Amino acid sequence: MNNQIDYVSEINRLKKEKNAVILAHYYQRSEVQDIADYLGDSLALSRIAAETDADIIVFCGVHFMAETAKILSPDKMVLLPVKEAGCPMAEMVTDLRLKKYKEENPDVKVVCYVNSTAKVKALSDVCVTSSNSEKVISHYKGEKLLYVPDKNLGTYLKEKFELDMDVWKGFCCIHNDVTNEEVLKAKKMHPNAQFIVHPECQLDIVKMADYVGSTKGLLEYVKNSDCQEFIVGTEKGIIHQMELSCPGKKFYLLTENLACYDMKLTTLRDVYYALLNEETKIEVEESIRHKALKSLEKMFEYTDR
Template sequence: MQSVAQQIAALKKQKNAIILAHNYTLPEVQDLADFVGDSLGLSKKAAATDADIIVFCGVSFMGETAKILSPGKKVLLPEPEAKCAMAAMCSAEQIRQVRAKYPDAAVVGYVNTAAETKTEVDYCCTSANALNVVNAVPNDQIIFVPDSNLGRYVREKSGKDVILWSGFCPVHQCVTLRQVQELRAAHPDAEVVAHPECRLEVLEMASFVGSTEAILNYCIASDRKEFIVLTEWSMGHRLEKACPGKKFYFTNQSLCMTMKMISPESVLECLEKETGEIVLDRDVQEKAYVPVKRMTDILG
């Protein structure tokens, strides 16, 4: 009898499918994927692939973004109910209301938003390029949605008038100064690296701040052997594979249970039955593409 991995490999070949997995999915899901990465990297892969079917191992907004970038592809989610809590903290209607208060401001929306929300955004960004996007926007005043922590970090670095939303990532919001201090006491030789979705006071304790992909590249290039990593626990799988001999420490609370809903079995069922297809209204898809395209244009 074939293993789950063998069945998935056969179906991928038969259906010309590709599997994309976010860094926060289970290690065994990452090991099934053709590409593992952060939101920006996965978006690029979705746009560039020649596959007919994209199985997106991530939360719903990620699948929607893949569909926006690849409207002719069939995009499937192994767990359609896997939804990002932060993405639900900002709606299109709420943005319209805030725009009325700040008519001269541009709205920069983190990619962690629903497709409908993106229709009211001027520019999209990811954690990897948020600062570059905000610096490139001609407006001096920016409404940054929905992550207040990333927005605060960008405001500090850009010097622009960034109006913050009240959203946050529950996983990164739970990282506290005390937790970091305890980890540093337990591992005094470890360097602290952090994701910008953490609170500003936590980021100030880090020697490097960046997206998951930036953290990976930093740890690969560093001569240091130990790291305290302030992001989701499953990122450790990629780090350990890419950096043999180095050690990585995470806080005990750094688990995105929504991402953990995705299993090898749900990936197999999704690919086999082609369930969980992302279907977007044409008007929503076209309008949501505009801020995403502006982001890619800024990046060149």
């Protein structure tokens, strides 16, 4: 019987009944992207979560994203359709290890990639996303910094801005595995294509790119570029939006390995049952939420200048 449910219609019905809004990251399955009220990268979705007047936020993403929504909107119900959807990189820095580092380095400011837990954000001075990291971190030139948890984006920023910054050793399992050989092979196969890449890739890969940017940045770049072909060096989910936004242009995924298991866990069925049963709620302890909020608000302060 369940396989006869029209999930799209039922999701839309429940949204209206419950005053719910669906947020989805660009790396979600195409059909999940298509039913979202708002689609975006981490920065865009965090802003929407902070500003929505909906009673329920259904976050189609991974745990740290839904947690961030709850930090910004404590009075809203935040549902993560698949509570097991996590981010390995976010788990590569723990609050206990970060606290120990801070005790040993009391003068260091902690810059925290938003791909992190609420407990880690609570110990940080400011958050960044891949969209705004350059703008935010430019305010900290001349200070002693620690960047957590992504070593690749951190190293990219450290070199670009000549920062006095320690970099944690975390990484995105998907982006970190991209190889020079894969890039060279793709460029040989598609000689007229530009190579665009996410800064979560390793620095030698980033230096081979025609454009480096967040998922939103990559999408805007292909929209505005005169080039007609692109080799895409980030998670495959973004290609759905690129193809919708740029009919006639061609997009080649650098490697089929660019697929995030956790981002692909959420299905329409999961979204439906999350709305129906309201059982996959995300909660953040108030003392942690309050401290984590400060690091996010500092990010918005610098971004909005």
